[in-house]
Amino acid sequence: MPTLRVNGRKVTVEEDVYLLEACRAAGAEVPTLCNFDGLEPWGGCRLCVVDMSLAKWDDDWFKMVTACNHPVEEGMTVITDSERVLATRRVVLDLLLARCPETPLIQQLAREQGIEETSYELNPEPTDCILCGLCTRVCDHIGVSAIASTDRGWGREIAPPFNEPPPDCIGCLACAEICPTDHIKFTNSNIRRTIWGKEFEMLRDPKTGEAVITRAQAEHFAARSGVPKSYFETSDKSKRLELAKTFEKLQVVK
Amino acid sequence: MRIESKDQFDALRTEAKKLEDSHKRKILVCCGTGCLATGAKEVAESFAKEIEERGLDVEVGLGVKSTGCHGFCERGPLVVFQPEGLLYTKVQAKRVPEIIEKTILGEELIPGLLYKNPADNERIPAYEEIPFYKNQVRVAMRNIGRIDPTDLMDAIAHDAYTGVAKALFEMTPDEVLDEVEVSGQRGRGGAGFYTARKWRSCKAAPGDRRFVLCNGDEGDPGAFKDRSIMEGDPHSVLEGMIIGACALGAHEGFIYVRDEYPLAVVNLQVAIVEARKLGLLGENIMGSGFDFDIQISRGGGAFVCGESSALMRSLAGKTGEPRAKYVHSTEKGLFDLPTVLNNVETWAGIGAIIHHGGAWFAAMGTKKSKGTKAFSLVGKVKNTGLIELPMGTTLRHIIFDIGGGVLKDRPFKAVQTGGPSGGCIPEDLLDLPVDYEKLTEAGSMMGSGGMIVMDDRTCMVDVARYFLGFLTEESCGKCTPCREGLKQMLAIYDALIEGRGREGDIEKIEALANGMQLGSLCELGKSAPNPVLSTLKYFRSEYEAHIRDRACPAGICRELTAFEIMDDCDGCHVCFKACPTEAIEGTIKELHVIHQDLCISCGACLDVCPTDSIRTLPKIELASREVV
Numbered sequence: 001m002p003t004l005r006v007n008g009r010k011v012t013v014e015e016d017v018y019l020l021e022a023c024r025a026a027g028a029e030v031p032t033l034c035n036f037d038g039l040e041p042w043g044g045c046r047l048c049v050v051d052m053s054l055a056k057w058d059d060d061w062f063k064m065v066t067a068c069n070h071p072v073e074e075g076m077t078v079i080t081d082s083e084r085v086l087a088t089r090r091v092v093l094d095l096l097l098a099r100c101p102e103t104p105l106i107q108q109l110a111r112e113q114g115i116e117e118t119s120y121e122l123n124p125e126p127t128d129c130i131l132c133g134l135c136t137r138v139c140d141h142i143g144v145s146a147i148a149s150t151d152r153g154w155g156r157e158i159a160p161p162f163n164e165p166p167p168d169c170i171g172c173l174a175c176a177e178i179c180p181t182d183h184i185k186f187t188n189s190n191i192r193r194t195i196w197g198k199e200f201e202m203l204r205d206p207k208t209g210e211a212v213i214t215r216a217q218a219e220h221f222a223a224r225s226g227v228p229k230s231y232f233e234t235s236d237k238s239k240r241l242e243l244a245k246t247f248e249k250l251q252v253v254k
Numbered sequence: 255m256r257i258e259s260k261d262q263f264d265a266l267r268t269e270a271k272k273l274e275d276s277h278k279r280k281i282l283v284c285c286g287t288g289c290l291a292t293g294a295k296e297v298a299e300s301f302a303k304e305i306e307e308r309g310l311d312v313e314v315g316l317g318v319k320s321t322g323c324h325g326f327c328e329r330g331p332l333v334v335f336q337p338e339g340l341l342y343t344k345v346q347a348k349r350v351p352e353i354i355e356k357t358i359l360g361e362e363l364i365p366g367l368l369y370k371n372p373a374d375n376e377r378i379p380a381y382e383e384i385p386f387y388k389n390q391v392r393v394a395m396r397n398i399g400r401i402d403p404t405d406l407m408d409a410i411a412h413d414a415y416t417g418v419a420k421a422l423f424e425m426t427p428d429e430v431l432d433e434v435e436v437s438g439q440r441g442r443g444g445a446g447f448y449t450a451r452k453w454r455s456c457k458a459a460p461g462d463r464r465f466v467l468c469n470g471d472e473g474d475p476g477a478f479k480d481r482s483i484m485e486g487d488p489h490s491v492l493e494g495m496i497i498g499a500c501a502l503g504a505h506e507g508f509i510y511v512r513d514e515y516p517l518a519v520v521n522l523q524v525a526i527v528e529a530r531k532l533g534l535l536g537e538n539i540m541g542s543g544f545d546f547d548i549q550i551s552r553g554g555g556a557f558v559c560g561e562s563s564a565l566m567r568s569l570a571g572k573t574g575e576p577r578a579k580y581v582h583s584t585e586k587g588l589f590d591l592p593t594v595l596n597n598v599e600t601w602a603g604i605g606a607i608i609h610h611g612g613a614w615f616a617a618m619g620t621k622k623s624k625g626t627k628a629f630s631l632v633g634k635v636k637n638t639g640l641i642e643l644p645m646g647t648t649l650r651h652i653i654f655d656i657g658g659g660v661l662k663d664r665p666f667k668a669v670q671t672g673g674p675s676g677g678c679i680p681e682d683l684l685d686l687p688v689d690y691e692k693l694t695e696a697g698s699m700m701g702s703g704g705m706i707v708m709d710d711r712t713c714m715v716d717v718a719r720y721f722l723g724f725l726t727e728e729s730c731g732k733c734t735p736c737r738e739g740l741k742q743m744l745a746i747y748d749a750l751i752e753g754r755g756r757e758g759d760i761e762k763i764e765a766l767a768n769g770m771q772l773g774s775l776c777e778l779g780k781s782a783p784n785p786v787l788s789t790l791k792y793f794r795s796e797y798e799a800h801i802r803d804r805a806c807p808a809g810i811c812r813e814l815t816a817f818e819i820m821d822d823c824d825g826c827h828v829c830f831k832a833c834p835t836e837a838i839e840g841t842i843k844e845l846h847v848i849h850q851d852l853c854i855s856c857g858a859c860l861d862v863c864p865t866d867s868i869r870t871l872p873k874i875e876l877a878s879r880e881v882v
Binding site for chain 2 (some may be wrong): 156
């Protein structure tokens with residue numbers, strides 16, 4: 001297990017983790033917007049930049065890397081708050097604040113870096129989307145890939161194909177739930193759910209009557225996992241009630 | 255027929271050379287993209303027709319060949335006559351009968367078609383004597399212009415695939431690697447990583463399956479060297495890749511070409527099919543037992559797909575976006591398997607390195623940058639075109655001796671090297687020997703070898719803005735500093751050239767550039783501030799003039815510049831005709847005037863004025879004069 005030095009503090013981590021984990025283990029705060037445990041690191045937001053030096057390099061030679069996707073190595077030295085790291089982070093947040101001036105999360109992160117107002121030209125059409133790619137990546141991860149990024153550069157957007165209701169979407173809401181700025185909107189009722197302009201039928205728990213899952217999602221999960229569809233239709237409350245009944249039976253036996 | 259042994263290959267080569275020699279006289283018509291655009295196809299067809307009609311092929315052993323780019327695109331269509339080595343420029347199809355009559359049958363030169371040296375107005379008949387060609391040393395482009403790219407036998411007659419034969423039958427894979435290491439060749443795509451080091455790193459990676467890729471996604475504005483190589487000598491690329499695959503033990507190769515290069519795609523495809531037929535590619539190459547095949551993948555033309563990790567993703571059918579390269583592609587590249595990706599020019603040089611030996615290559619160039627390098631010389635220079643020179647040649651030699659100097663003999667201002675991510679090098683660095691290190695030290699880079707010459711009628715703020723505009727369009731948008739930073743940088747530049755610049759803008763540009771250099775994911779974003787920083791470094795006063803004086807010293811930025819006709823105007827009326835908005839008034843032989851309310855500051859009048867009687871001045875100065 002490699003041992004690293006983060007901000008002067010020694011920390012030992014597992015072989016196959018990334019720098020971000022080592023930084024966190026050492027108690028160093030490294031902000032990130034596009035990283036999510038359980039998804040492959042992406043390295044897009046560039047907030048988690050740190051200064052890193054390998055054991056074999058000269059002592060004063062540091063390279064700036066993103067902590068989220070750089071593998072750890074024995075004897076590494078990491079500095080998470082060097083002047084140029086902070087300066088770069090400030091530029092990134094300043095730019096994001098110009099893009100999303102009304103987004104509370106970005107306002108807060110910027111404020112933490114001492115930025116109250118952006119020094120750049122304000123986005124004439126403020127958006128909450130920071131293009132962190134979490135939504136598309138989680139959608140890929142689930143095996144659906146209903147949405148993707150379209151266009152490139154400044155014109156980049158997250159959208160379903162041809163901006164029409166995505167045929168592959170199963171209405172699982174993973175994209176909306178993972179979105180750090182709540183940019184992805186949806187409506188939910190006991191009967192139906194809409195997201196990305198597509199309407200979904202909700203399956204209700206046969207016993208409690210509460211909406212549990214969209215039909216499309218239950219079918220998708222059942223097909224992929226081999227678990228019967230009825231399992232996904234059962235609400236948590238229902239499952240707990242079922243479990244409680246088992247305990248009741250146990251008492252009777254006693 | 256399939257070649258089954260080295261002896262058979264040698265026999266074929268002898269036969270090919272004999273075939274080549276059977277034509278005592280040859281006409282080589284340049285059919286590169288530039289010449290094709292000016293009518294080279296018709297020229298070649300007329301020659302072929304004339305030869306057939308007059309039976310000259312039998313009578314005087316005359317043959318005509320459509321070759322790849324001769325490089326001197328400025329003067330196209332180009333026709334070379336062999337064995338005399340005579341060059342005719344700007345040849346049109348209608349003059350073909352005359353050429354046959356006079357030059358071929360009558361042994362008489364047509365002066366109007368000869369190259370005129372702009373330095374002394376002398377006509378130079380011999381190809382080899384023209385400064386543009388005389389000073390070149392061609393390695394990667396060794397056969398371009400000499401062979402018909404669609405004719406494999408022609409290529410073999412000019413030593414194509416001899417490197418493959420040598421590598422397969424006379425050398426072990428490790429010896430091939432050693433030879434490449436001795437050559438000291440570095441990647442010609444721009445970054446300049448040592449070829450041998452890259453190969454060794456891939457070879458050391460675990461696994462049985464590995465790939466050899468060719469990067470033909472050249473996308474820099476003004477660069478066309480890879481295009482010319484793929485179009486004019488596709489076999490040199492295939493040869494290099496086969497040798498590389500042999501050294502690495504790879505059996506699959508891909509050439510990633512942008513779809514905007516249709517001729518390159520066709521010629522490569524023809525070359526691959528022909529080479530497969532002869533057993534030079536595919537299973538059991540030349541009977542050696544070594545298998546290697548190449549496929550072409552056509553790119554959609556995104557600039558960022560020239561970046562290695564984006565290229566590999568695009569090749570694998572995913573969105574062409576870069577990834578962090580903390581794990582090198584030599585270990586985890588295409589399909590997460592060990593991969594070597596080299597530029598077209600790099601591969602094209604490998605065959606020659608193996609054929610002539612690494613030491614031969616290393617004898618050329620500078621201490622750290624060996625061999626020769628191809629450059630696309632464009633912009634305000636007399637002889638534009640494609641050139642190949644030993645590393646370490648000075649910029650002055652390239653621009654003034656080979657390029658013939660600045661167009662219209664205007665003062666030289668700067669040369670932009672390395673494509674959109676390169677930088678501008680000013681006049682006092684003209685004696686800089688061109689190699690990887692020296693260009694980087696000067697704040698520019700080798701890049702893909704584009705060289706754009708600029709004269710005094712160039713505003714450096716405007717130049718930086720142009721490249722920023724290109725990169726803003728081409729950024730993939732994955733990472734924040736590049737996507738948002740480029741757009742914001744462009745906004746600042748738009749303000750500068752429109753006269754809305756403010757004190758503090760320069761510092762803001764510098765801080766943003768620094769953040770982009772340090773924070774961006776791939777080289778596109780990291781190097782995007784280069785044009786900004788290099789122009790700031792060498793031409794800071796121009797920025798200051800734009801901000802403080804609301805003036806564009808070069809007289810280019812329209813919002814800041816007014817034009818005025820001076821008293822020495824002789825009334826030639828040329829500007830009157832050139833003005834697109836009819837803002838100029840005046841009768842012939844009398845002083846003309848520009849009506850400022852109609853003038854759009856395009857500068858067309860200044861460019862055409864034969865007596866240099868039109869000058870630029872800041873609009874603000876004109877306005878203050880009117881108030882007085």
